[in-house]
Amino acid sequence: MFRIPEKIKELKRFKQVAQVLIKNEMGFVLTSMRPKNDKETEPVVIREMIEELGGSFVKLGQILSLRPDLIPSKYCDELSKLQDHVKPFPYSQVKKIMEKESGKKISSVFSKINSVPEASASIGQVHKGILKTGEKVAIKVQRPEIQELLSTDIDMMMFLANLIDKIPGKKVINAVEIIEAFKEYTEKEIKYENELLSIKKFYENFQNTKTKIPLPYEYLSTDKVLVMEFVEGKKLTEYLKQKRPEEEKKLLARDIFNVFLKQIFVDGYFHADPHPGNILKTSDGIALLDFGIVGEITPEMKAALLNLFIALYSQDIDKAADCMTALHIINEANTEMKNEIRQVLSPYYGVPTSKIDVPKLFIQTLKIAKRNDITVPKDLVILGKTVLTLESTCAKISPNFNFVEESKPFITRMLIHEYSPKKTIAQNIQYLKKAKNIFEKLPDAIETYFNNNAQQNKNMEELSKHVQELEGRLETITERAFVIILTVIIIITGFLLIDKTPQVEGMSIFSVISFLLGLALIYSQIKKALR
Numbered sequence: 444m445f446r447i448p449e450k451i452k453e454l455k456r457f458k459q460v461a462q463v464l465i466k467n468e469m470g471f472v473l474t475s476m477r478p479k480n481d482k483e484t485e486p487v488v489i490r491e492m493i494e495e496l497g498g499s500f501v502k503l504g505q506i507l508s509l510r511p512d513l514i515p516s517k518y519c520d521e522l523s524k525l526q527d528h529v530k531p532f533p534y535s536q537v538k539k540i541m542e543k544e545s546g547k548k549i550s551s552v553f554s555k556i557n558s559v560p561e562a563s564a565s566i567g568q569v570h571k572g573i574l575k576t577g578e579k580v581a582i583k584v585q586r587p588e589i590q591e592l593l594s595t596d597i598d599m600m601m602f603l604a605n606l607i608d609k610i611p612g613k614k615v616i617n618a619v620e621i622i623e624a625f626k627e628y629t630e631k632e633i634k635y636e637n638e639l640l641s642i643k644k645f646y647e648n649f650q651n652t653k654t655k656i657p658l659p660y661e662y663l664s665t666d667k668v669l670v671m672e673f674v675e676g677k678k679l680t681e682y683l684k685q686k687r688p689e690e691e692k693k694l695l696a697r698d699i700f701n702v703f704l705k706q707i708f709v710d711g712y713f714h715a716d717p718h719p720g721n722i723l724k725t726s727d728g729i730a731l732l733d734f735g736i737v738g739e740i741t742p743e744m745k746a747a748l749l750n751l752f753i754a755l756y757s758q759d760i761d762k763a764a765d766c767m768t769a770l771h772i773i774n775e776a777n778t779e780m781k782n783e784i785r786q787v788l789s790p791y792y793g794v795p796t797s798k799i800d801v802p803k804l805f806i807q808t809l810k811i812a813k814r815n816d817i818t819v820p821k822d823l824v825i826l827g828k829t830v831l832t833l834e835s836t837c838a839k840i841s842p843n844f845n846f847v848e849e850s851k852p853f854i855t856r857m858l859i860h861e862y863s864p865k866k867t868i869a870q871n872i873q874y875l876k877k878a879k880n881i882f883e884k885l886p887d888a889i890e891t892y893f894n895n896n897a898q899q900n901k902n903m904e905e906l907s908k909h910v911q912e913l914e915g916r917l918e919t920i921t922e923r924a925f926v927i928i929l930t931v932i933i934i935i936t937g938f939l940l941i942d943k944t945p946q947v948e949g950m951s952i953f954s955v956i957s958f959l960l961g962l963a964l965i966y967s968q969i970k971k972a973l974r
Contacts, residue, residue, distance in 0.1 A: 463495050503622075503625050531559075545665070583670075585667040600622045632735045641734040653698075680719045682719075700837050703833050717833045758792050760788045772817065784811060
């Protein structure tokens with residue numbers, strides 16, 4: 444629920460947001476009126492409006508550009524152009540934050556830190572420094588009070604989202620769902636220790652390769668300060684401005700593509716935003732930067748994706764549909780949905796694999812899933828968008844780059860490795876080892892089983908014996924209760940007949956008999972109890 448901003452600066456921020464919305468003819472959010480913008484220019488207007496709002500809204504736009512399952516693809520494409528350029532905060536604050544976080548004077552750890560940042564974004568900024576031990580490092584410092592500012596912006600976003608969702612008519616998006624997804628992302632990104640763990644994992648995955656991942660300095664990092672190796676290289680954004688030989692560019696695009704295929708099909712852990720600003724061209728390869736957004740896929744998903752590629756290569760539509768079912772994109776019980784997928788895949792039947800339009804195929808599949816109320820796994824959606832961004836990046840480097848053709852050698856190597864005699868033998872050895880362990884433990888397991896059964900049978904016999912004893916006791920108790928009741932009745936009857944005839948010595952014969960019978964019954968029960 445939206446809370447009314449209490450601080451003056453929060454009220455100013457709310458006023459700024461409202462002014463930007465109205466200025467961009469988006470006042471319908473506040474007045475429930477439809478926008479006047481032409482449908483073709485709406486994505487551009489949204490992107491420009493977000494750029495003007497800056498801060499958290501830019502971050503929201505960047506994250507939404509990765510989620511074509513939440514917003515239409517034309518908006519994703521436009522929002523992917525957003526650049527996170529924010530005015531840097533003063534070095535005096537950088538120093539204050541670093542010393543507060545570490546509990547040490549900067550001069551005791553660093554011999555030098557550049558006061559001018561290398562980059563400045565909505566969450567934090569990066570400074571280049573040199574440790575006392577001589578290593579060059581990149582220091583990522585979180586903006587002062589960013590958590591409070593993000594909280595304020597998210598409150599405002601949620602307020603606006605609730606208004607948008609209440610506008611009558613067909614819903615193209617679920618605004619509240621979008622803000623909830625954004626909140627989840629920012630809560631992870633705001634804690635630098637999450638990014639530190641990601642860097643460590645990527646560093647381990649790419650050790651002894653030409654792909655450079657900055658070495659993280661865990662002992663110098665905190666939730667608000669992240670210290671890592673400074674990697675020398677040229678950003679792709681700068682590289683693309685230069686004239687380079689076509690063969691060099693083609694090889695570079697292929698290297699980048701294969702690095703990401705490794706992340707997807709081998710590691711199962713991938714960098715989710717491979718735009719040119721996050722990739723460096725190094726002297727002998729590439730380097731990856733900014734690990735704020737990552738994705739993870741399970742071994743089952745990897746196997747299904749590999750089979751999906753094979754199905755696309757072999758143009759086996761039914762197999763491709765089955766793979767999509769395994770990836771939870773299709774509901775297996777929904778025959779109509781399967782037919783829709785087959786219709787999407789059918790144009791690629793009989794055409795060269797180079798003509799397969801992966802981005803279009805991905806977007807069409809997501810639309811079908813959305814129409815059928817299928818919630819596609821989030822990491823799979825992020826993977827799809829990562830692949831689209833990757834293809835776009837590679838195409839910018841080498842315009843003739845073809846996604847499907849370029850992936851064939853890697854997929855072929857994966858298949859050879861997957862079904863190689865060496866791996867098959869290794870797997871069989873593992874199976875034999877497991878079987879050996881099972882057979883070795885089998886006699887003990889059988890003995891334990893029978894021992895347990897014998898014990899269980901003994902326990903059942905004991906239980907049966909106790910039940911029989913209980914039944915006997917209950918029978919005795921019931922019998923005695925009956926006799927006691929009968930005795931009481933006889934004695935009472937004797938009292939009732941005490942004045943009745945015939946009489947002997949002034950006493951009723953019936954009364955005497957009743958008393959005698961009662962005494963006899965009581966005596967018999969006492970005798971039984973004493974046995």
